[in-house]
């Protein structure tokens with residue numbers, strides 16, 4: 001395994017069957033750095049290039065990183081683990097997609113050469129939740145009004161009534 005070059009040369013890498021692995025830091029990705037607060041955390045990237053159906057260049061890979069975002073419920077930091085994985089086939093004609101395994105996501109008319117950082121950024125950003133939130137009840141739990149608390153007790157009150165009526 002070797003470090004990932006700055007630019008991806010799609011057909012050339014795919015023909016050689018290159019496999020890359022590299023650990024970046026979040027701040028290496030300007031568009032990710034802009035939206036998170038853990039800019040020094042690692043980003044592990046694996047990319048595997050190959051040719052499918054004798055002519056279609058493909059990239060299979062995965063990225064592992066944590067992103068620290070603002071929870072949209074309590075506005076405190078929430079750290080989420082992201083692990084986007086992708087299996088992309090770069091086709092020239094739409095009909096090339098018909099012969100491909102359905103597990104591929106097809107990309108039409110990509111450039112032959114493109115920025116590795118921008119490519120990885122796109123794959124990461126689509127895996128970032130639109131509304132990041134803590135998995136536990138953060139703000140809403142603390143802010144519950146007495147009225148809602150009263151409502152939440154009701155199911156138990158009903159159960160209590162049922163138990164009592166059964167006894168009679």
Ligand SMILES: [Zn+2]
Nearest residue numbers: 071074134138
């Ligand atoms: Zn929260």
